[in-house]
Amino acid sequence: MTESSKADSQANFKELINNIAGLIKTSQIHDPSNVAVAKTLSRFQTVANELMGSNGNLTLRLVGDFMFVNEERLRYSQDSTLNCDFMIQEMKKRDIGEITFLSPLSDRQVQLFVSAFIAASASPTPLETLSSSLAGSRISISRFKEPDEETPDSRKTARRSYFNAVSYTKGVMAKVKAGERINLRKAKRVVESLVDQVASEEHLLIGMTSIKNYDEYTYCHSVNVSILAIALGQRINLSRYTLEQLGIASLFHDIGKVEIPTEILNKPTSFNDQEWDIMRQHPLIGLKVILRLKKLDETTMKSAIVAFKHHKDYDGSGYPKTRTNLDHDLLSDIITIADRYDAMTASRVYARVPSSPDKALSMLLELAGTSVNPALIKVFVNMVGVYPQGSLVLMDTKELGLVFETHSDPDLLDRPRVVIVIDQNGRRIPLSKSFTVDLTEKDASGGFLRSIVRTIDPNMYGINLSEFLL
Template sequence: MSKTITIDINEYKPGMKVSEEILNNYGAVLVHKNTMLDKYTIHRLKLHGINSIKIYEDYEEIEVKDKNTTKVYEENINEFKSIIKDIGNGKKLDTLKVQNIVKELNDNFTSIYDIITHLNSNRGIDEYTYSHSLNVSLLCTLMGNWLELNQSQIRTLSYCGLLHDIGKSKIPPEILNKPGPLNAKEYEIMKKHSILGYNILKDNIAISKDIMLAVLMHHEREDGSGYPFGLKGDQIPLYAKITAIADIFDAMTSDRVYKKRETCFDVFEMFESDYLTKCDTSILLTFLKRIADYYIGSNVRLSDGSYGEIVFINQHQISRPIVKLEDESIIDLSKEKELIIEEVFS
């Protein structure tokens, strides 16, 4: 095991790996053990007044490069849009373009800040199909890291997320872009997108079986309530389970043709109340705990019109954090049931 040393706030550098959890004044985890420092994490630590930390002595300093992630995101949405349109016109999947998109995302979106910023950005509703695929790819990458998968597995997850809805290129536009809920007949047609996606990929030697099965099974659920086969538990591959959670989270926190986005804490509550038996519990709880930690320090508006800062995540009710109000008083939303978070500010 590498030796650890304590360093001062002025010595924080990208590439250093923290050797223990770093907590705020309320005991909430700001940075998890073994996290590699980046520009965002260092800024966050300084913002919270963390004046010293413990790191592993052996580390490789990372060169910080200025990057325009918004430009990269927009360029790759346009690239993915061209892929979808080509498939809709009967052409084969351009795997080289897909590989380039995955590489661009992995090279440029290296911190949770980069990723969440673009998940929360306001996008045109007509762009949803394309931005959703990029977002799910980014979320899958995050989850792979949080689950401590190896780099090959994480890269596979990136492909799973990007291609999970590729079958929607074969769904009639009047159903895909309908400005309202689908009726029963339309929903049955929409549900075919997972099989259609699998069929697009199945003869492509550049796409692994793991990716194909994630595309096919990302709507399967642990309790057998999903589709297309009604599989349960261990019948569902790991990559499909991870892709499913990323898919649901981004769908619920995005503006759609027929509904406005939910706040992340509304979605956390939905996961806690409705999805603990539908998604893999271990994977889901890891995801919820790690992504909720990102919002520690975020400013929020509550349903009574008051404003405050999230200072602690309740591990047994992640959707109901502890908030410090502007007058310095503390509200535990797990006890103040009548209050909800109506808006989260970045």
């Protein structure tokens, strides 16, 4: 497909999605004779018939949270994102993974589909209800499946550990605020499960840290820092005992924020000098809060130190101001990196506009030796951002590729050159026909042709790396 025909089909896809979403929305409030309904219906029918593939089919398919039209991913753009999200939600609500329209598609067929689609939402088994309403029509549907790279169980467990940790943190902060004692035994259990999860499913857990819920920011942030710190600690072979200390200290690093007024914490615009002065008190407050815990053991002492030091730079600058430079300690050095990275990629505190993960990493790399521990940041960048040679990666085009060369420009760490080994339809490409693509390549509209979605275990596909890489 040429660049311009790709751009054309994207424009048609958007038109299709905007019209089908519009049709469902208007049909929910008006009857079929309504002018607005009839207009959207005829526009949808026209573009759907135009988009019928060579096999006489038009398919809308959900892959994870991406919408594909005839095997091509619909790219996000401002003028279709809302409608695309609407369709994804409505399909998921009804458990639908795929809708196929057969050519030619008449008005009546579309009408039948829309009314059955709307009616099905009230059914306890929407997929089955819709299927039977569509029996004998030119439209068929199939069930939604989670992407099969991870077993649903491991995803579920990862999600459960994550949200358990978030609700624990929320509870702890509320208790501290109310002047109640907190239960550290529970913190231990929460962190033990995070350590287990990071050990077995590091990428899933790191993936969870992209959750930056604005309302629950402080709680999610504490859990994100905990996961990133544990993962970094694991990469440098810390003992399980130390990983647990690291996890607990991370969960409590911002505990001092309980005494910062919520108006300041949740202020949507930049802080003034006075507000900054108040914000900068949270490390000292954190130290005091943790020292008030009844049971002072090694872990609570280390957590208190981390809470006090997590805004100090590697070279001793930062806050709170201290008369002499404090000694370095590994836990604080690790948590400082995890904390900054998570804060930079969320739209809070350090930056009102979040940086992309790769941008945040390259900014942190520039701070190596001044703000952050230079050895640890390299390990961290490798862990989060770089796809090392030989990684098998899934791209948003549904192709699988092997990373064989990374760009030295730190801004392009996530856009290596890859050999495509499995095509969009899941077929293996023989070695003799394999080809290389550069993920920095863009299309006519300036969007990247391919982007990495995540790494995948090559063993699952029986791929022999050396065969491709040597």
